[in-house]
Amino acid sequence: MPLLELHNVHSAYGHVKALRGVTMSVNEGEIVTLLGANGAGKSTTLRSISRLASVTDGEIVFDGKPLARVKAEHIVRMGIAHVPEGRRIFPGLTVRENIMIGTCGRGRLARSRMDTEIEEMFSIFPDLRRLSDAYGWSLSGGQQQMLAVARGLMSNPRLLLLDEPSLGLAPIIVQQLFATIRAIRERGATILLVEQNAHMALSVADRGYVLSTGQLTVEGTPDQLQDNEEVRAAYLGGTHHA
Amino acid sequence: MKKTLNAYSKQGRAARIAFFLCGGAFVVAAPFLFAFSPYVLNMFMQAATYSIVVLGMVVVLGYAGQINLAQATFFGFGAYAVALGTVTLGLNFWLTLVLGIGIAALAGLVLGMTTLRLGGHYLAMITISFQQIFDLVTVNWAEVTQGPDGVAGIERPVLFGVPLDDDRAFLALSLFILMLAAGFVWWLPRTRLGRAMRAVRENEMAAEVTGVHTLRVKVIAFTMSAALAGLGGGFYAVGFAYISPDNFNFARSIEFLTMTLLGGAQSAFGGILGSGLLILLPEWLRFLKEVYLAVYGLAVILIMVFLPAGIWGLVRHVLDRWRKQVVVDEASIPDLNLDVRVADRSPILTLQSVRKYFGGVKAIDGVSLEVHRGTVHALIGPNGSGKTTTLNVLNGIYKPTDGELRFDGVDITAITPHARAGMGIGRTFQNIRLFPNMSVLENVMVGAQRANNNIGRTSDALRQQALSALKFVGISDKAELIAHNLPYGHQRLVEIARALAGHPRFLLLDEPAAGLNQTEKRELGELLKRLRGHGLTVFLIEHDIGLIEQVSDRITVLNFGKNIAEGTPAEVLRNPDVIAAYLGEANHATT
Numbered sequence: 132m133p134l135l136e137l138h139n140v141h142s143a144y145g146h147v148k149a150l151r152g153v154t155m156s157v158n159e160g161e162i163v164t165l166l167g168a169n170g171a172g173k174s175t176t177l178r179s180i181s182r183l184a185s186v187t188d189g190e191i192v193f194d195g196k197p198l199a200r201v202k203a204e205h206i207v208r209m210g211i212a213h214v215p216e217g218r219r220i221f222p223g224l225t226v227r228e229n230i231m232i233g234t235c236g237r238g239r240l241a242r243s244r245m246d247t248e249i250e251e252m253f254s255i256f257p258d259l260r261r262l263s264d265a266y267g268w269s270l271s272g273g274q275q276q277m278l279a280v281a282r283g284l285m286s287n288p289r290l291l292l293l294d295e296p297s298l299g300l301a302p303i304i305v306q307q308l309f310a311t312i313r314a315i316r317e318r319g320a321t322i323l324l325v326e327q328n329a330h331m332a333l334s335v336a337d338r339g340y341v342l343s344t345g346q347l348t349v350e351g352t353p354d355q356l357q358d359n360e361e362v363r364a365a366y367l368g369g370t371h372h373a
Numbered sequence: 374m375k376k377t378l379n380a381y382s383k384q385g386r387a388a389r390i391a392f393f394l395c396g397g398a399f400v401v402a403a404p405f406l407f408a409f410s411p412y413v414l415n416m417f418m419q420a421a422t423y424s425i426v427v428l429g430m431v432v433v434l435g436y437a438g439q440i441n442l443a444q445a446t447f448f449g450f451g452a453y454a455v456a457l458g459t460v461t462l463g464l465n466f467w468l469t470l471v472l473g474i475g476i477a478a479l480a481g482l483v484l485g486m487t488t489l490r491l492g493g494h495y496l497a498m499i500t501i502s503f504q505q506i507f508d509l510v511t512v513n514w515a516e517v518t519q520g521p522d523g524v525a526g527i528e529r530p531v532l533f534g535v536p537l538d539d540d541r542a543f544l545a546l547s548l549f550i551l552m553l554a555a556g557f558v559w560w561l562p563r564t565r566l567g568r569a570m571r572a573v574r575e576n577e578m579a580a581e582v583t584g585v586h587t588l589r590v591k592v593i594a595f596t597m598s599a600a601l602a603g604l605g606g607g608f609y610a611v612g613f614a615y616i617s618p619d620n621f622n623f624a625r626s627i628e629f630l631t632m633t634l635l636g637g638a639q640s641a642f643g644g645i646l647g648s649g650l651l652i653l654l655p656e657w658l659r660f661l662k663e664v665y666l667a668v669y670g671l672a673v674i675l676i677m678v679f680l681p682a683g684i685w686g687l688v689r690h691v692l693d694r695w696r697k698q699v700v701v702d703e704a705s706i707p708d709l710n711l712d713v714r715v716a717d718r719s720p721i722l723t724l725q726s727v728r729k730y731f732g733g734v735k736a737i738d739g740v741s742l743e744v745h746r747g748t749v750h751a752l753i754g755p756n757g758s759g760k761t762t763t764l765n766v767l768n769g770i771y772k773p774t775d776g777e778l779r780f781d782g783v784d785i786t787a788i789t790p791h792a793r794a795g796m797g798i799g800r801t802f803q804n805i806r807l808f809p810n811m812s813v814l815e816n817v818m819v820g821a822q823r824a825n826n827n828i829g830r831t832s833d834a835l836r837q838q839a840l841s842a843l844k845f846v847g848i849s850d851k852a853e854l855i856a857h858n859l860p861y862g863h864q865r866l867v868e869i870a871r872a873l874a875g876h877p878r879f880l881l882l883d884e885p886a887a888g889l890n891q892t893e894k895r896e897l898g899e900l901l902k903r904l905r906g907h908g909l910t911v912f913l914i915e916h917d918i919g920l921i922e923q924v925s926d927r928i929t930v931l932n933f934g935k936n937i938a939e940g941t942p943a944e945v946l947r948n949p950d951v952i953a954a955y956l957g958e959a960n961h962a963t964t
Contacts, residue, residue, distance in 0.1 A: 144858060168890060169862030216861060216888070258757060269731070272803045272884070273756025273916075298887045299803060301755045301916055303957030327890045366890050 132195065134159045134321050135180070135290055140189035142172075142179045149175040151345035152189065157290070157323055162316055164324045164332040166356070166366045167342035173325040174216060176342070177292045180323075181213035182206055193290065207236035210289035216298060216325075220278050222268035226259055229267055229278050233285025252281040255311045256304075273299045280308070284315065291315065291322045297331065309335055329366040333357060341366070393559065397552035404541040404548070414540045415613075416652060421547040422609040424648040427632045428551075428558045428641060429601030434630075435638030436562060437594035438574025439489065443500040444629045446507040447599040449621030450477040451606025453511070456524035456616050466530035466611065474603040481599025485592040492577075504623050511618035523617025527610050547608050551645070554601055558641040563832070565822050568811075570594050572819045575808035582768055584794030584823025584875060635676055637683025646684055701840070701849050709841035713878045713908035715747040721879055721910050722767070727776030729762050736762040738934035739776075744879075749901055749911045749924045753945075754931035755955050760914045761803055763931070764881050767912070768800050769793050780879070795824035799877030801868040803884045803914070809857035813867050816856050817842050820871035827876070842874035843867075846900065861888040869900075880904065882913040886920050898923040918956065922946065930955065 133156035142150040150172045157163045165173045178184035180191055182203040191198040193209060201209065212233075221229050230249055234240050240248075253260035256277040262270060270278065280296050293312070297305045305328070312335050316322060326332035333339060333353040341349040341362055349359055356362050404414065426448050433441050454473030458464040488499045511518045518524075529537045537543040561567040569590045572580035581587045610616050628651065636647020654672060658665050680687050720743040729737045737759040744750045752760050765771045767778065769790035778786045785793060794800075799820075808816050817839035821828065828838045843849040846866040851859060856867060865888060872880060885901075886894045894917060901911055901924045915921050921928065921942060928945040930938040932955070938948045945951055952958070 147858060166890075169888070169893065170860035174861070262757075269734070271757040271761060277756070295888060299756075299884055299916060301753075301955055302918055303955055304756060305916075306957045327888060329891060365892055 133157060134194060135323070136192040137176075137180075138190045138192070140176075140179055140191060141187045142175050142184050143187050144184070149184070149345055150179065153342070153345070153347055154189075155340055155347060155350075157321055159289075159321055160316065160319060161337045162312065162322045162324060162335055164326060164336040164339045165342055166326075166329050166332065166339055166362070168365065170344075171342040172345040173342055174294055175345075177213060177215075177294050177323065177325060181211060181292060183213070183215070207286060211292065212283045212286040212288035212290070213292040214279055214283035214294060214296060216294040220267045220270075220275050220282070222266065224267055225264050226267065226270070226278060227263045230259070230281050230285055233282035234287075236286050248285060248287075252284065255284075255307065255314075256281055258304075273301060273304065276300055277304070277308075288320060291320055293322060294325045295327060296324075297326060297328050305331065393556065397556070401545055401548045401552060404544045409541075411540060414544055416656065418540070418544050418547060418612040419609075420649045420652045421544065421551045422605045422612060423629070423632065423652065424551050424645045425554050425605030425608065426602045427629055427636070427644040427648045428554050429598035429605075430629055430633040431558055431638060431641055431644040432561065432570070432601070433594045433598035434633055435640070435644075436567060436574065437570040437591055439492070439591055439594060440497045441500050441595065441598060442497055442623070442626050442630065443484075443504040443507070444598070444602050445621045445623070445625035446504050447477040447481055447602035448606040448609070448625070448629075449507060449511065449618075450480055450599075451603030452610040452616050452621065453518065453524070453606075454603070455607040455610040456527050457517070459611075460524055460527055466528075470604070470607040473607045474600050477603025477606070478596050478600040481596040482592065484599075485595035489588060489591040489595060501623065504626055508618060508622050511621065518618070521618060523615060524610075525615045527614045527616070529611055529614075543612060547612060550604065550608060554604065555641045555645060558601075558644070565830075565832075565835070566590070566593065568815060568819055568822070571811055571815075572808050575810060576806050578770065579802065579806035579808065580819065581790045582770065582794060582800050583820050583871060584791050584826075585819065586789075586791045631673060635673065635683055637685030637689070639682070640685045640689070642688075643683050643685030650684070701852050703844060703849050706840045706844045706849060707837065709838075709845040709873065711845075711873065711876065711904065711907040711909060713747075713910075715908040718745045718747065720744060721746045721781055722912070723777075723779040724763075724767075725777040725779075727763075727766060727778065728774045729759075729766055729771055730774045735934050737766070737931075740931065740934070740936055742929050742936065742939070744910060744912050745927075746910055747905060747908050748926040749905050749913070751921045751925040751928045752912065752914045752931065753916070753921065753928060753951075753955060754937075758931040759934040760931055761883055762934075764800070764883055764912075764914060768798055768881060791824075794875060797825070797876070797878035798881065799872030799875050799879070800881040801865070801872055801883060801885060803887070805861070805864045805868055807856045807864055807867055807871075809855075811856060812852070813843065813848070813854050813856050813859065814839050814852040816867055817871045817874045821874035823875040839870075839874050842870040845873060846870045847896075862890075862893055865889065873904075877909065879910045879912065882911065882915075884914055884916065886915055886917045894920050895923075918946065 135157040137153050137155050140150055140153045153176060165176060167173050175184050179186050193211065221232065227249065230252055231245065258274055259277055259281060262274065276299050283291060296308055300308060309331055312322060324332055324336065333356060336353055338352055339356045340347050349356065349362060426444060430441065430444055433439050451473035454476055455466065455469045458469030458472060459466055484503055488496055512521050529543055532546065537546060562571060569585045572585055573587050573590050577587055632647035632651045633644055635651060637643025654669060658669055661668050676684065722744040724740055724742050726739045726741050727737060728739055740763055752763065754760055766773050769788060773786065777784060780796060818835045821835045821838040828834050840849055840852060843852055846869050848863055848866050851863060856864065859867065865885060869885065886897055889897060898920050904911055925942055928940065928942055929936055930945060930951050938945050938951050
């Protein structure tokens with residue numbers, strides 16, 4: 132049984148329809164990526180899973196439980212972490228405090244356990260270690276993005292929803308980030324990844340879906356997607372990349 | 374029939390004006406059409422004068438987003454000017470009314486100029502203090518203000534030889550003035566000034582950088598608000614023939630604030646609705662006797678909780694559903710004129726050992742560089758290396774700790790951001806800063822209305838320029854949508870269009886490709902090349918190496934706030950230091 136299933140999910144902002152019947156699944160331990168143009172509904176798909184966007188029709192099932200009956204604040208406790216795009220960190224808290232906030236949904240953690248996990252984040256993002264006592268507002272945009280990702284990872288989720296994690300990161304950091312994404316999967320987490328950098332996304336993913344104006348059009352393994360003419364033309368920047 | 378955007382707005386405007394005039398005429402005639410009791414007439418008198426004051430709050434709070442907790446003070450200036458002027462000094466009512474408005478406006482101007490730099494809770498505190506001082510003066514300076522006893526026997530004026538002693542006639546005059554004020558406040562948001570006010574409310578930093586003189590706009594809003602309060606005060610004094618300090622205390626200011634928020638701060642009609650409701654509500658609830666205050670309070674709280682945009686917000690929401698979908702006729706939009714004359718390749722921008730320290734943090738620590746006319750110059754470097762700080766120093770958001778900036782031969786180190794925009798420096802932000810609750814078109818119009826933009830001053834010219842800019846980036850079909858409803862990538866394009874509508878000579882772009890997919894990135898690259906073709910100089914921060922290779926003539930690399938390399942893409946992207954600090958081995962292998 133898949134960990135996450137979407138059945139014919141519809142979503143709308145006001146009278147603008149963002150999702151028009153999305154059916155997809157994510158298996159335990161998989162990295163699944165969502166590709167698509169701007170406005171296709173990628174972020175809305177993630178937001179509808181974490182209940183930040185309202186589902187007007189259809190059903191989302193996580194671990195056998197329909198999410199419609201779960202209160203929004205309990206989504207995190209069920210093991211779903213959402214790292215939204217756009218760096219929403221807490222500007223008045225320090226980097227360390229921001230990271231610690233990520234554990235809120237897990238109940239009380241032993242001090243030593245907390246320190247170990249924070250240390251793990253610092254090993255992924257060494258910049259954050261250097262800045263651990265700096266306030267969120269004083270970080271550069273890219274550093275804030277690292278912090279948002281680290282905070283999401285701290286909730287130790289079963290399902291991690293990542294919305295454009297590479298946004299605004301230096302190339303060398305992007306490489307580290309994708310290495311981290313692989314490492315997180317090794318630890319047993321399941322990841323649903325939205326990423327404009329389709330090459331990178333397909334290099335780590337097990338499967339991918341293509342969204343177009345609120346509907347899924349193509350599904351397949353990275354190889355299948357990379358061979359698909361339509362996908363290449365639209366999301367991989369033409370044919371010269373093999 | 375397809376409606377183009379221009380046809381729609383003209384037709385819509387005519388219909389709205391006609392509707393407003395008919396409604397206004399009916400309201401003014403109402404005292405004569407219905408047989409109101411003197412008690413009801415009194416209540417309407419109160420509602421009419423309060424509404425004028427609340428319209429002022431709509432301007433300052435609803436449009437410009439500045440808190441004002443001293444509106445009763447300005448109301449008091451108008452009322453006392455008329456009361457003391459006519460009773461003590463025996464002056465003509467109309468003269469004292471003008472004086473009252475003048476004094477209120479002057480007080481607003483002085484208070485605004487000294488405090489509006491602060492904003493937020495500081496502004497709230499200072500307006501409260503101002504209110505307290507006014508209270509103390511009106512109560513204690515009894516020789517002039519007649520103290521707590523107040524001023525009685527204020528007489529009705531004569532208009533064109535007709536004395537207005539009849540309550541109905543004076544109410545009709547007050548309503549007429551209210552309709553004039555409402556018409557003004559209703560029309561204001563669609564003007565340059567009104568658009569600038571809303572831009573300040575939506576995102577002050579973006580407004581300033583786009584060329585809005587934000588301090589001046591806030592002071593004007595504050596002054597207008599005070600003047601309207603003075604006008605309302607003058608009519609209030611005459612309407613009730615008696616005033617005393619407790620009509621103008623802090624509680625009254627809070628009442629005005631509540632009326633504004635209750636009705637809907639962002640609309641003239643909302644302001645009037647809120648005033649009327651808060652005056653009528655106690656009357657309707659009178660049958661409740663002892664529990665009346667509790668129910669009244671509860672009703673106000675409930676409305677505020679469930680209708681955060683006020684009652685008018687709800688009405689607005691319903692009306693918006695009926696609004697026809699507008700089709701923009703793209704073929705009829707003229708192409709955007711972006712041409713900039715490039716005489717030679719001399720530097721348009723020079724940075725001379727610029728430093729910016731935040732306390733002990735050296736965000737940039739001696740950056741020197743030259744950007745040549747008509748080129749695309751990229752700034753790259755690790756996260757936190759000072760790229761965005763450099764951009765913020767360039768367009769004046771930060772004053773450098775040390776060093777000098779020259780733009781086109783002029784030392785701009787000490788010039789404000791809006792003045793730099795007026796010189797032709799455009800900018801987009803890393804974490805998109807649009808005016809989220811304004812339409813896409815209005816967002817771009819704010820960019821078009823920067824100082825020295827040579828496109829004519831009419832609103833049609835602005836609209837045309839904005840549509841052309843939207844067409845240039847390829848999203849003119851989104852013109853009428855509210856900006857925050859657009860997906861991330863399109864919001865980026867709106868920001869670029871907003872900058873281009875100002876016809877910049879020099880364009881600063883902070884990570885323009887973030888959030889775009891490969892295809893969109895390539896299109897952005899083409900767009901940047903087109904800009905260079907028109908003679909624009911582009912200075913961009915970017916992490917997408919593909920895009921940088923595609924467009925840049927020169928690259929500067931920052932690390933720890935200092936330049937570590939500069940040159941052509943071929944030179945810089947193979948520099949071992951740059952690979953180690955920024956690119957990483959994997960990228961080096963593929964490029």
